[in-house]
Amino acid sequence: MTHVVVIGAGVGGLGAAVRLVGAGCDVTVLEAAKTIGGKLNIEASDGHTFDTGPSLMTMPFTLADTLAAADVRLDNVLELLPVEPICRYRWHDGSRLETWSDDDRTAAELERFEHGAGQEWHALLEQGRRTWEMSLPLFLSEPVGSFIDIARRSGKPIDPRDIQAHVTLSQIAQRRFRDPRLQQVIERFATYAGADPARAPGTLSVIPYTETAFGAWHPRGGMHRIAEVLRDVIVERGGTVRTGTTVTRVLIDGGVATGVELADGERIDADAVISNVDASHLYGSLLDAPDEARRVADTPQSVSGFVLMLAMEGKTPELAHHNIWFPRDYRAEFADVFDDPQPPHDPAIYVCNPAVTDPSCAPDGDESWFVLVNAPRNGPVDWDALGERYQEHLLDRLDALGLEARARAKWIVRRTPADLERLTGAPGGAIYGTASMGPRSAFLRPRNESPVAKRLYLATGSAHPGGGVPLVLLSGKIAADLVLRDCG
Ligand SMILES: Cc1cc2nc3c(=O)[nH]c(=O)nc-3n(C[C@H](O)[C@H](O)[C@H](O)COP(=O)(O)OP(=O)(O)OC[C@H]3O[C@@H](n4cnc5c(N)ncnc54)[C@H](O)[C@@H]3O)c2cc1C
Known part of the structure; x- marks a missing residue:
């Protein structure tokens, strides 16, 4: 049986592990902290429960697909509660706007601020839908390194204009809306990717589309339930999740990852290693890979x-x-x-x-x-x-x-x-790894298939396709697919 070691029990590591136990692999997840979840964690006392990281769940199908890979139905293990309105915005002048998963209702809200803004909202969502339908199969679900990779996969050249990568998110906001308050609503979506809207590619205007089309959700009990559910599936399928276990080294033999070494000197052999830790930590501390470490450090x-x-x-x-x-x-x-x-x-x-x-x-x-x-x-x-x-x-x-x-x-x-x-x-406490800033930023993220060693893969928000729970789950999918391709 193929044995895979996953370093880190963040959502990317747990998601990859669920897919691999579902495919019949023997999986060991090693987590340095005392608790699982990484940034997706919990603080609870006196009957008060707080999600300490993500508080908004979007694109729940990414979680459903992950669980389905291990024959588990999302509905059977987690209750997702719809959140409406999605968000309530307020300004110093006392004005207030709400966004809803019902796009007509949101459009009516925007129209109160500016004549024609409702129509622009619909147009923004339509552009977002087109970008989304192109990005999901060609970019977000596959190991990608450049526009050429995408073109090869789609069978035709990709024009950056198709995915709004030639303009910034601020420019999109300003072209569609005159009212500065509405511009701010659009610009804020850059922060979902940890970026500055004046430098973030307009591609991020896909986010209001995904929020509207797939809804905003809250798992009953809190976002941390997502990590618990993933952990439970791994353990029920015979996998192992060890907390309080720090990996200090990825072991490489003849250019192939062969296992890991722990802080107490224990060595664990593996047919493949998936790293869920930040890419800078992997390349800077767990491996001797100064070129890759520098490349990550040079990215905003x-x-x-x-x-x-x-x-x-x-x-x-x-x-x-x-x-x-x-x-x-x-x-x-x-x-x-x-x-x-x-x-x-x-x-x-x-x-x-x-x-x-x-x-x-x-x-x-x-x-x-x-x-x-x-x-x-x-x-x-x-x-x-x-x-x-x-x-x-x-x-x-x-x-x-x-x-x-x-x-x-x-x-x-x-x-x-x-x-x-x-x-x-x-x-530095960076929430989303590298920032989405500049038209090529999507291609500057570390790749899921490490160039340093064979059978070493990255499933983390600091690698492709980026941060945020849904994208990190896709990172886990890509890494798991690569393991199955190589170790079948
Ligand atoms: C304040 C905040 C708000 C956020 N809001 C949202 C939101 O609303 N919606 C959303 O989708 N996303 C949000 N995010 C982003 C989201 O939380 C992250 O993108 C995602 O959780 C990252 O998951 P990950 O799997 O990449 O890794 P991480 O969560 O970073 O997990 C990596 C794990 O590796 C472990 N580790 C590190 N080194 C070692 C080692 N040497 N050995 C063993 N284990 C190790 C760490 O302890 C950690 O548990 C937010 C994040 C924060 C912090």
Whole structure:
């Protein structure tokens, strides 16, 4: 039986492992932390439950397909609750807009802001549909390195204009909408890929399409349930998941990966190795591969995030499940994050209040808020030194929004980019690995098939096709497919 070692129990590693146990392989997942999930983790106390990373689930078919590879039906193991509205946006002038999975309803919302904006929303979604239908089979589900790979697969040359890669997301927003508030709604989708909208390819305008077409979801019990469900399938199928087990070396013999070495010196042989750890960690620490390590280091890294988790007393009727307050100057926020790294003074504030959809997230009558703002990576900013002061700054802003955060919070947990780096091994706390910035950014990500050794594969948000739970599950699919191709 083919034995595959997976380094890391993030969603990419677990997803690849599920596919491989489903195909009859013997799989061992090795996770350095005490818990599984990586960035998809959980914080729970006093009846309050917080997802510490992803809080929005999109494209649930990626999870359903992963489980189906092991003959498990998603509906049988996880209850997905629809989230409506998808998001509630607010501005300083008191205006408010909601997006819904019903595109007519969202179009009517946009039309209140600008005559003709509803029609533009429909046109944006239609363009997104075309980009999506081209990207999913040709790019997102396959190991890809260049436009030439895609052209070879499609049998014809690909024009970057077909997937809006020739313009930036900000340009798309400005061409479609005059109202700066509507432009901001579109530009924010760049942050789903950890990027600056002024540099992100217009291809990311596919995101509002996927959100509308496939919906926004919340797994009952929280996003971390996704990791638990994947782990349970691996174990039920005879695979092994070991936590508290740090891999220190990928073993290579004659240019082929043959296993791993652990921190305590134990060696585990394997027919193939899948790395779910950040690509910079794989190439910089687990292998002696300076060229690859340099290549990853030279690629722009994604945004990080500053998180507050607040155990709130009482209910907040004005909150939806997902809420955004835009700043007065959105451009200044991206300059603070990417150009002149410093804690953003007036960031867009995201508040996730999952108890609106799933009362199990908080004690009766209370709420569990996950507050997230974009933040520059740790390193250029010393987040250990600045974390406490920035927490107070954010609480001031929440109070200024009328949310009475200080008065109502029973307790608060803070996660800075430095904490994220320590907890998940993501360099600088970058949430999405390399950032989608520039027309070729999609091709600069590390490949799923490592150039350093045969039978070594990458399934991680830091590799192709990118970060975010659905894409990371696709990364797991690509890596598992490559293992089965090579080790059959
Ligand atoms: C604050 C925040 C908000 C986010 N919001 C969203 C969202 O709303 N929607 C969405 O889809 N995505 C979101 N994301 C992104 C999403 O969480 C990630 O893209 C995804 O979880 C990354 O998964 P991964 O499998 O690549 O690896 P990771 O989650 O990074 O897991 C890698 C694992 O490898 C382990 N590891 C590292 N080194 C070793 C070693 N030497 N030996 C053994 N194990 C090791 C780590 O401990 C970790 O568990 C968010 C992320 C964060 C942090």
